[in-house]
Amino acid sequence: MNDYEHKTVLPGETIELWHAKPGGVYVDATLGLGGHSEALLALDPQATVLGLDVDDEALQVSRSRLARFGPRILPVKESYMNLSQALHAAHFKEADGVLADLGVSSLQLDKAERGFSFRNSGPLDMRMDSAQEQTALELIQQSSDEELEQILRTYGEERLARSIARRLKEASRDGRLTDTLSCAAVVASVYGKRGGREKIHPATRTFQALRIAVNREMANLDKFLVDAPRLLAQGGRLVCLSFHSLEDRKVKTAFRALSQGCVCPADFPKCVCGKTAEFKMLTKKPVVAADVETARNPRSRSARLRALERI
Numbered sequence: 001m002n003d004y005e006h007k008t009v010l011p012g013e014t015i016e017l018w019h020a021k022p023g024g025v026y027v028d029a030t031l032g033l034g035g036h037s038e039a040l041l042a043l044d045p046q047a048t049v050l051g052l053d054v055d056d057e058a059l060q061v062s063r064s065r066l067a068r069f070g071p072r073i074l075p076v077k078e079s080y081m082n083l084s085q086a087l088h089a090a091h092f093k094e095a096d097g098v099l100a101d102l103g104v105s106s107l108q109l110d111k112a113e114r115g116f117s118f119r120n121s122g123p124l125d126m127r128m129d130s131a132q133e134q135t136a137l138e139l140i141q142q143s144s145d146e147e148l149e150q151i152l153r154t155y156g157e158e159r160l161a162r163s164i165a166r167r168l169k170e171a172s173r174d175g176r177l178t179d180t181l182s183c184a185a186v187v188a189s190v191y192g193k194r195g196g197r198e199k200i201h202p203a204t205r206t207f208q209a210l211r212i213a214v215n216r217e218m219a220n221l222d223k224f225l226v227d228a229p230r231l232l233a234q235g236g237r238l239v240c241l242s243f244h245s246l247e248d249r250k251v252k253t254a255f256r257a258l259s260q261g262c263v264c265p266a267d268f269p270k271c272v273c274g275k276t277a278e279f280k281m282l283t284k285k286p287v288v289a290a291d292v293e294t295a296r297n298p299r300s301r302s303a304r305l306r307a308l309e310r311i
């Protein structure tokens, strides 16, 4: 596989929002294959980027891809959940821009051995950080029927969550969940003939839900959305690119709350709370990919880009 196959989503729009100040300190909280970081470092010859990722393979690829930028790129194996520690460990007090391009990279999806894809046979793994303990198979084995149903319903918005959870549990007890394809086949069997009428593969939502649960993506994002704004310098920006309605809702809600000034009830004649906004929203509506980009890169179809600036 071509190492650089991940097509960076909304590259121009993202860099424009992320690049708050020439020569600034930037955090790429999801370095991946380094597409966004490469664009920023090439644009601004004085900028420095601290790049975080939990995926060893992604770090290996981005390290070599970005090597030409020398000490201006600092790739580190760390979760964006620990952004504050990572920033301080790199001897930075604050950042002029923090970017999170959430979700899965093509490197992860395309490598069958990583277990993210239902199109090729691979172990039911789905861990972004291979040092983490629980694989997708172990998650299925160790969850109750009800817990698994809840995961599929919440993270996959899967309407057949109960039946799929029950069948997956049965299959795991019988030793039939041998790989990603057998898992996808169990899900497809629940859909039966209806599966053929779906616009997407019937296993899409189940795989998405398992991936989100295995990597604790929502809990990580919650912590990140609390910490990242506080680590911005004045005029610094937090930019989030999400691919899932749950993620986008979290980003939108956090940004709205942070950019809210006075919280007095609307019928108060004048402000008594004295609260002033510390942040302003740079994107009233999320930026989405144009038709040319979605035609070239179908993954960009669900992308939602939002940005916040510290005042």
Ligand SMILES: C[S@@+](CC[C@H](N)C(=O)[O-])C[C@H]1O[C@@H](n2cnc3c(N)ncnc32)[C@H](O)[C@@H]1O
Binding pocket: 006, 007, 008, 009, 029, 030, 031, 032, 033, 034, 035, 036, 037, 052, 053, 054, 055, 058, 078, 079, 080, 081, 101, 102, 103, 104, 105, 128, 215, 220
């Ligand atoms: C969509 S890709 C980023 C692609 C990148 N912007 C590019 O242009 O190449 C998302 C990356 O985030 C990483 N990731 C997921 N959860 C993470 C976490 N908690 N902390 C740091 N990185 C994480 C994944 O391993 C993956 O490499």
